[in-house]
Amino acid sequence: MISTQLPAIVLLLTLLSAPICSMIRNGDHAWKLAMFAVWLSVAAAFALMSQVWGGTTLSYHMGGWPPPWGIEVRVDELSALVLILITLFGALVISALRESLRTVMRSHRHSLYYATFLLCMAALIGITITGDAFNVFVFLEISSLSTYALIARGRDRRALVAAFRYLIMGTIGATFILIAIGFMYMVTGTLNMADLAQRLPEHADNKVIQASFAFFTVGIALKVAVFPLHYWLPNAYTYAPKATTAFLAATATKVALYVMIRFIFDVYGVEFSFSQMRLDMLLIPLSIAGILLGSMTAIFQSDVKRLLAWSSVAQLGYMVLGVALLNTSGLTSAVTHMFNHAMMKAGLFLALAAMIYRVGSSNLRDLAGIGRTMPLTTAAFVILGAGLVGVPLTAGFISKWYLVSAALDKGWLPLAALLIISSLMALAYIAKIVDAAYFQPVPDQHQNVRDVPVSILTPVWVFALLTIYFGIDTRMTAGVAERVAQALLSVAS
Amino acid sequence: MLVATAVTIIRTRKLMSAVMLMGFYSLLCSCIFMVLDAVDVAFTEAAVGAGVSTIFFLAAIAIVGRTSKPTLPGKTVVPLIACIATGALLFYASFDMPYFGSADAPVHQHVAPRYLEDSPQEVGPPNVVTSVLASYRGYDTFGEVGVVFTAFIGVLLLLGAGTRRSGIERTAPGDTNDESMRQKIVLREVSDLVIAPVLVFALYVQWHGDFGPGGGFQAGVIFASAIFLYALIYGIVPAQKLLPPRKLAYLPGVGLLLYAGVGVYSMLMGGNFLDYDFVAADPHDGQHYGILIIELGVGITVAAVMINIFYSFSERSL
């Protein structure tokens, strides 16, 4: 029975433990509950992946009503992969959360913090598995609201402004998506995504659908932080509480990207999105601009958190570019990189959080010599950083390899060269950190710094080891991604 | 008229009047909804737009001040372009939209007919909106309760639970004329008369949602409004004595869990999540009980959340 109910269970585990968490006064107990719930949902996510492995699709009817009347939950390999992404990386971050919160927040607030965290996770899970367009909007809002609250909890007062800006941008984006959904509904009379996909092609010339597509693209681009709508991201990531950044960087934009892929390929259809609306003409230049601008800006940052945030802008550019290139390698790269980058960035931000935990700042000058004072944390950081650069045998290499192959498959040599150059830029900003960490003297006030407690160190190292693992065994990442890419593209041809 | 109100809101720099106009605007909207046959929505819009959000705005303005500076000249260009682009896109799209009110529009052809034709048999309540809301798309509504709950947790995380107490008599935040207000005894008397019926009305709306417009959400909002009114007139402290924030803070979670509980129960009974057919032996009864309980969950959560948020704002204003 459990196996058939899994799609609901994976969501409910986190969604239901959130209110219970909020009621527990004692932060430690709340944490234990949260841990229990998220690790169970990790198990559920893997169980789902094993059910859909090979390309089957699960359909679960909420309330027992068949679609399109009721709301359908659909799990295929792509959503299962994203589920693992959310639950696994979220669980790792939560594991480190208790220790890292201890220094920044009064204990009775912890439970609320965990509850918000769980809500955000639950919402992202909800978005991932739903098969109903309007339901996407509902869960998108839960995730957004919890994200705003989480960001606003940052220590710097600029966190508040960052959160507010994100709230405004995010709400506009969400409302745009709502308009897009309304337009689709207007023309087709249905909200079920699979049903929409069937009914939309005959309306491809309808101006309403075209407008719907435009609204959707702008709205989701805001959420994905596609250049030039990335404006909210660097500040939000920089000023958010340190562990929160790790979680957000891993999940929020990735799930938005997932929604983008779902709608572009599955709902609107490749034919419409690319042949008719020429989405690639728009996305390719924008993503390239994002890659270059993000990498360039990252190089010149002296605050590591901000540096990593800008690097995220660039890395998201890679993923969008992968989508826009519209061939199997490109899409494989986008999906793989979605997973890999989530893992590496979460790990990097978590490692950085560990450093801030000890040093109290993420400025390069304070991190000087940290390779000597916190050798284990820094070593993990270097591995993850290598992944970001795309060093072979790390996960980052796999996704970049596919992306460059995609560019070469198209015969676009300059683009491939550009990607290599941007990798060099990534190398430059990671090298900058490594240089500070290992080859600069430890500032006097940080002489007594030592490695963080095991409870933070373990998740950091799990991220680092996973980065290597997924650089070697790619059945679950690139393997799945390739099948997904073929499936998504074959709908058109 | 809507447009006129909206434009005035843009032009005015006095936030107070902007907020008041906002309330008026919401009322107008709810009239339009009424005309468009969306009674439930009209009801909600009136309670939320004209009621709850106005109160929130007032509470916030009491804290942050009432006037805004004019926009710098150079800063209007980008927004203007963006607006016009959006408008143009919408305008472009509007030419292919089905004509307003036409019965053969696709929306009326595909999914909706089943709701209208079969829901009395399949679900029960004559109010189709309730059937769709609570049963067909009960999962959405579950998410919606989640949104409300998230807002609650978020506000709590940011502003605190509103449990700080001090010896000083607290005054209502939204009402900036509280001194003069308190002198108006007549108002108190009247409001005493009003509050009780409002509470009763809220309960009525809660249970009557099956048949007429209404349901847990509207009831929750109305219930909260009654408390707001009480707090505005008597001050926040008596209100908090009536409904202690510490206890109230549990209720949103309880409501959400109640809702989910029904879903989980139906899962345990062998159905899917939120499949009320399995709640009782007879599917028809099951649907009935299921909707009743989840509406109660919605009502509890919404009312508790609104009051909690209100408390949180109030605490900050001093």
Next chain:
Amino acid sequence: MIEGLFNYWVVIILMMAGLYVVMASRHLVKKIIGLNIFQTAVFILFISLGKVSGGTAPIIADGFAVYSNPLPHVLILTAIVVGVATTALGLAIAVRVYEAYDTVDEEDIAALDAEDQQRDNAVSTVTDTTS
């Protein structure tokens, strides 16, 4: 045609107005007001979709044959709730901004942020020269 589309056009104008306020206004609370206008406009759009001429509210009763479409109503009920939740959270953040900056004017905040930034950098140059 004018009659058939008039409703939509009103909605469009409202949307534009709301969006303009959101983006152009300096006052954070006013931005949220704009957001509300914008969202309400979208609500009207949805509800307009559900209207059937000559229909009545979708509450099944004897004597009525034509009902308006209930689905948009349901969606908008949800959306209104989402809207008020966003408003509440937005205002909460605005209040916190006010407490931290003593203003809710965007330009003023930007100026204060620039000072913060300068302070951060200044500290870093000082330590750079000493180390």
Next chain:
Amino acid sequence: MTMPTLMLLTLIIPLVGGVLLTFQTNANTRDIISLVTASVLFLVVLGIYPGVLSGQSEALILAEPITGLAFSLQAEPLGLLFATVASGLWILTTIYGIGYMRGNNETNQTRFFFCFAISIAAAMGIAFAGNLITLFVFYEMLTLATYPLVTHKGNEDARRGGRVYLGILMFTSIGFLLFAILWTYSLTGTTDFTPGGILQGNASPTIALILLTLFAFGTGKAALMPFHRWLPAAMVAPTPVSALLHAVAVVKAGVFTVLKITVYVFGIDFIADTGAGTIVLWVAAFTLTAASIVALTKDNLKARLAYSTVGQLSYVVVGAMLANAAGIIGAAMQIAMHAMGKITLFFCAGAIYVATHKTNISQLDGLGHKMPFTFAAFFIGSVSIIGLPPMGGAWSKWFLLMGSADAQQWILIGLLLLSSLLNIAYLLPIVGRGFFRPLPAQDAAQYTAGTIQEAPINCVVPLCLTAAGCVALFLFGDAIYEFLQPVFTVAEPAGPAQ
């Protein structure tokens, strides 16, 4: 043991040795571990010979993350030659390094030997890499592992040198080499080293030209101008490291990469047919001449040797680009010969430094009498580098000239000869100063007091051995030639398929 196991062992042994080192606090046990590891490694490498000689070519696939893109090891003669040179010289370098590091009381000796071991593991990986991507991984590993060695002294100079080192090597390898690899993959769908090449039929002459140029420049370790700057910059490193860089692993890895790509990715016939090597050939020819001239101007002994290396490396590249049997064999031999010769010279330079703390050539007057073994060895090494019989270097130069003649590159022959003359001009005067100039008066007293003598025995023995090796290589030149022959006999069947 089977070949795959042996190849895997060549990777594991240095790594394990390196890790074991870090747990030793006692300097003596640590040094013994280093030595034992090096010796065992050398024996294992020798153990691979029978398999290769009998024509086995079993590959070992470590992992295959992307279809057609495995991490695999495969032994073939060129790689085995390189592995033998690297592992054999590692033993000597270790002996020498122990003496040098102790003699100079260097700090962080454990880290030093650890990184050294990792570098050797990387070199083994390069030698046995079964495809481009594996090669690339180990190539980068080598760069990263040698970086702490270059900056070992930890002062500002060392860091600056280290930055140039890392900067150029990383930039070229990611910017050009990786790009070329990706391009190759997209053209052919594989990056496996295949006898006869994989590009034939998949790339037009123009693309082949661009690709080969990318590969050659991308292999920054081959130090083609204008990407040679890192080599002189890395001179800040301790002498054993210089030996590692110049003779044992790094630059050899570079030219070996070029050679391997030429033979197994392009295929020499393909290069010869398309003329893809033209650009690189002339850049290399220019480099070998120019570097020799620059070397003449350097007074710092190690700097002169560094430029000498730049020039000598280009011989290998030239040989590879000639794309005929004599050229390739000459190039492969040059790797071994130059390694042996250059390591001798560096050992000598280090020995002089340990004994007298002198680094400039102009200070060496008269030292030959005080340090006869060192200077004799220096002489032997020099002659081998120049390419005169009876030293090993004669063979490689001879084959390179033959190759040029086969390719009818008469100008090239001229340049090669000119460069040899220049080699004489910058190497032999050093020896001359040592033996035929009198000691400067102000130092004489100090020398006669007996404070200056030969370097420690640990330093002198290795350099004598390598000097002897130079002679030995001359005698065994024929054996090496025989051993390398299969590279072409295997290649031939693949060639006519076109």
